[in-house]
Amino acid sequence: MAGRLISANHAAALAATLAGRANRTARGFCSGVYPITPSTECMELLCNQEFEKGEVVRVESEHSAMAVCIGAAASGARTFTTSSSNGLALMAENVVSAALLRLPVVMVAANRALGPPWNLWADHGDTLLLRDSGWVQFYCADNQEVLDTVLCAYRLAEDHRVLLPVLVCQEGFVLSHTTTRTEVPSQEEVDRFLPPLELPARLRDTPRALGGVDVPGVAEAHRAQHHEAMARVFEVYREVQDAFERELGRRPADPVVPYRAEDADLLVVSMGTIAVTAQRAVDEARARGERLGAVRVRTFRPSPAEQLAAIFRGKRRIAVIDRDLSLGFGGVLWGEVRGLAEPGAVVQGYVIGVGGGDVRPEHVAAVAADLAARTAAGRPVLMETGA
Amino acid sequence: MSEPSTVAGPSAETRPTPLLRPGNSNCGGCGMSSALQLFGRAVEHRRLQLVVPASCAAVTAGPFPTTSFGVPTVLTTFGAAAAVATGLSRVARLNGDGTRVVCWAGDGGTYDIGMASLSAAAERDEDVLYVCYDNEIYGNTGGQRSSATPAGASTTNTPAGKPEEKKDLLAIMAAHRVRYAASFSIAHPQDAIRKVRRALDATGFRFLHALSPCPTGWKSEPALGIELVRLAVRSGLYPVVEIVEGRKLVVNVEPDFSREALELYLSLQQRFQRSGITAERLAPAIARRWRELRAASGRILPAEREA
Numbered sequence: 001m002a003g004r005l006i007s008a009n010h011a012a013a014l015a016a017t018l019a020g021r022a023n024r025t026a027r028g029f030c031s032g033v034y035p036i037t038p039s040t041e042c043m044e045l046l047c048n049q050e051f052e053k054g055e056v057v058r059v060e061s062e063h064s065a066m067a068v069c070i071g072a073a074a075s076g077a078r079t080f081t082t083s084s085s086n087g088l089a090l091m092a093e094n095v096v097s098a099a100l101l102r103l104p105v106v107m108v109a110a111n112r113a114l115g116p117p118w119n120l121w122a123d124h125g126d127t128l129l130l131r132d133s134g135w136v137q138f139y140c141a142d143n144q145e146v147l148d149t150v151l152c153a154y155r156l157a158e159d160h161r162v163l164l165p166v167l168v169c170q171e172g173f174v175l176s177h178t179t180t181r182t183e184v185p186s187q188e189e190v191d192r193f194l195p196p197l198e199l200p201a202r203l204r205d206t207p208r209a210l211g212g213v214d215v216p217g218v219a220e221a222h223r224a225q226h227h228e229a230m231a232r233v234f235e236v237y238r239e240v241q242d243a244f245e246r247e248l249g250r251r252p253a254d255p256v257v258p259y260r261a262e263d264a265d266l267l268v269v270s271m272g273t274i275a276v277t278a279q280r281a282v283d284e285a286r287a288r289g290e291r292l293g294a295v296r297v298r299t300f301r302p303s304p305a306e307q308l309a310a311i312f313r314g315k316r317r318i319a320v321i322d323r324d325l326s327l328g329f330g331g332v333l334w335g336e337v338r339g340l341a342e343p344g345a346v347v348q349g350y351v352i353g354v355g356g357g358d359v360r361p362e363h364v365a366a367v368a369a370d371l372a373a374r375t376a377a378g379r380p381v382l383m384e385t386g387a
Numbered sequence: 388m389s390e391p392s393t394v395a396g397p398s399a400e401t402r403p404t405p406l407l408r409p410g411n412s413n414c415g416g417c418g419m420s421s422a423l424q425l426f427g428r429a430v431e432h433r434r435l436q437l438v439v440p441a442s443c444a445a446v447t448a449g450p451f452p453t454t455s456f457g458v459p460t461v462l463t464t465f466g467a468a469a470a471v472a473t474g475l476s477r478v479a480r481l482n483g484d485g486t487r488v489v490c491w492a493g494d495g496g497t498y499d500i501g502m503a504s505l506s507a508a509a510e511r512d513e514d515v516l517y518v519c520y521d522n523e524i525y526g527n528t529g530g531q532r533s534s535a536t537p538a539g540a541s542t543t544n545t546p547a548g549k550p551e552e553k554k555d556l557l558a559i560m561a562a563h564r565v566r567y568a569a570s571f572s573i574a575h576p577q578d579a580i581r582k583v584r585r586a587l588d589a590t591g592f593r594f595l596h597a598l599s600p601c602p603t604g605w606k607s608e609p610a611l612g613i614e615l616v617r618l619a620v621r622s623g624l625y626p627v628v629e630i631v632e633g634r635k636l637v638v639n640v641e642p643d644f645s646r647e648a649l650e651l652y653l654s655l656q657q658r659f660q661r662s663g664i665t666a667e668r669l670a671p672a673i674a675r676r677w678r679e680l681r682a683a684s685g686r687i688l689p690a691e692r693e694a
């Protein structure tokens with residue numbers, strides 16, 4: 001294990017490389033990649049790696065990048081791709097198909113606003129567009145977490161109780177291009193953590209059709225199985241955390257990360273790096289004697305509804321900060337969690353940092369002040385974040 | 388370029404089912420069925436995986452968990468066949484499986500929405516055989532135009548007849564300098580089987596094109612599919628050729644450019660009725676095409692023998 005100064009893009013690429021090499025004794029590694037800011041450096045680094053038994057295919061679109069992963073995964077290889085924003089939108093139909101075919105593809109998204117009008121900066125709207133695609137979704141808070149989560153993603157995705165693709169999200173530039181000290185495990189450590197992929201229904205010589213017509217009743221049965229696999233994610237993830245801790249000496253974060261929440265009067269719920277900013281704001285508020293707490297939603301799919309409901313128990317005021325806006329509705333995270341609080345609690349939505357606006361502790365303090373003054377939740381508040 | 392698969396799959400005798408199994412849901416007289424049967428006859432011992440994008444052939448596979456294909460098959464999104472095949476073939480090669488990965492796609496999934504992924508796979512010289520069964524229409528969605536639909540043909544969204552000419556796909560594939568590109572005719576099985584075998588055993592990107600009568604979309608007699616292709620070949624409308632490495636073009640079946648054959652071809656399909664397109668109107672385009680083919684083949688013969 002060595003500490004290296006790397007960006008989240010490079011952390012993701014190194015994790016994918018290590019995972020890919022770890023499958024050399026099985027069917028190998030095959031990845032389809034296509035560049036888009038701010039995920040580009042991830043695929044570039046991957047294209048510079050040597051694989052004993054692996055291929056990185058430089059395709060002509062994100063649509064094909066995911067298609068290559070589908071073909072490779074169906075043939076039993078470990079797969080990887082990375083993208084952002086419009087790349088994910090173009091890829092979407094194959095993203096859905098990878099999930100419905102129950103292929104354990106792992107993808108890293110460097111979150112970025114959709115366009116045109118073009119915008120290069122962080123916004124969770126691109127991966128939230130894929131919310132219902134049947135993928136497990138993690139949102140990371142720092143580079144180390146990106147690397148660790150990608151490794152965990154493979155073990156989770158490939159577990160026979162799960163067999164689902166996993167999307168690991170990291171905010172564009174905020175993480176993708178920010179260099180921090182990151183522990184990079186050795187190949188031997190990853191080999192011990194990641195068993196070779198054995199896909200139970202991989203395409204061999206038996207005539208069978210992967211993806212043939214699903215008539216209504218069958219489709220419903222398949223969705224039910226998919227949904228049940230999602231429900232098993234938390235249980236399997238706990239085992240993945242244990243194994244990771246055993247082999248790599250640190251414990252990956254839980255699906256939901258509360259911060260000084262237990263005795264808090266006000267709670268701020270958010271995802272990704274905003275949640276880290278919120279923790280700073282909590283410390284500052286606590287220093288002023290205000291009982292503020294924070295909750296970081298790390299696993300967005302499956303929904304950690306039970307974990308959140310337990311944390312929300314007894315809380316009267318909850319703020320939800322979204323770096324996304326479902327136009328005509330409000331923040332997506334807010335929409336997901338507002339029903340989890342106790343009856344009568346104020347769950348107010350705030351939208352900050354859409355299209356890459358900086359989110360600083362002052363913004364979180366302003367959210368807390370607004371929330372404290374409320375007796376009832378209102379329409380989502382769109383905070384201006386420019387200055 | 389011939390490099391036969393080294394790992395033997397089930398032999399012709401032990402292969403439990405044909406490539407296209409009986410009881411499939413294709414319309415009676417479907418040209419794609421004939422093309423699949425011909426293709427299947429050429430496969431023999433070779434180990435195959437099929438990649439089928441959205442199309443009539445995707446329905447041919449049948450509802451889960453059954454399949455009408457006698458080999459393992461992946462059904463893909465409409466425009467992604469060549470890219471999914473890329474993933475399968477790369478992993479097959481990494482593992483020395485000796486599997487031949489074959490795309491079986493309609494003209495919509497090839498000429499239109501799949502053009503980018505097809506072109507890219509050809510440019511990368513993926514070890515994939517791409518077969519386009521060209522029924523000149525979107526059969527799956529009920530018969531709309533594609534860029535393979537010939538001028539004058541009525542479709543549900545060009546009811547008065549398509550004004551534009553058919554795209555010359557083989558020329559596009561040849562321009563990619565793919566290892567092997569050929570058109571085959573379901574009315575000329577010997578030539579077809581030879582081509583399929585050659586394409587199956589070559590490495591790198593290979594492309595096969597098969598005109599596939601669609602009685603449902605062409606409004607033609609189901610029993611006449613093979614005859615229609617014979618007329619298309621005879622009249623010069625459907626050139627049966629092969630092109631190696633994008634350079635050497637060989638004409639495999641010489642047409643006699645019979646005007647009668649062309650007239651018969653048009654009159655046997657109701658899709659040409661409304662536009663009233665005539666053999667006379669088509670002749671100059673056929674002649675132009677053949678001048679180009681002769682030039683590419685290095686055998687300059689007069690195109691209009693009869694004239």
Ligand SMILES: Cc1ncc(C[n+]2csc(CCOP(=O)(O)OP(=O)(O)O)c2C)c(N)n1
Nearest residue numbers: 441442443465493494495496524525526527
């Ligand atoms: C992205 C997308 N757009 C549209 C469709 C609907 N669709 C399914 S098959 C098809 C036409 C297929 O035509 P072709 O490739 O010629 O094959 P055929 O049905 O004639 O066999 C269309 C438009 C789809 N499945 N996916």
Ligand code: SF4
Nearest residue numbers: 414417443526601603
């Ligand atoms: S619509 Fe045409 S191509 Fe499709 S199955 Fe029927 S005859 Fe065959």
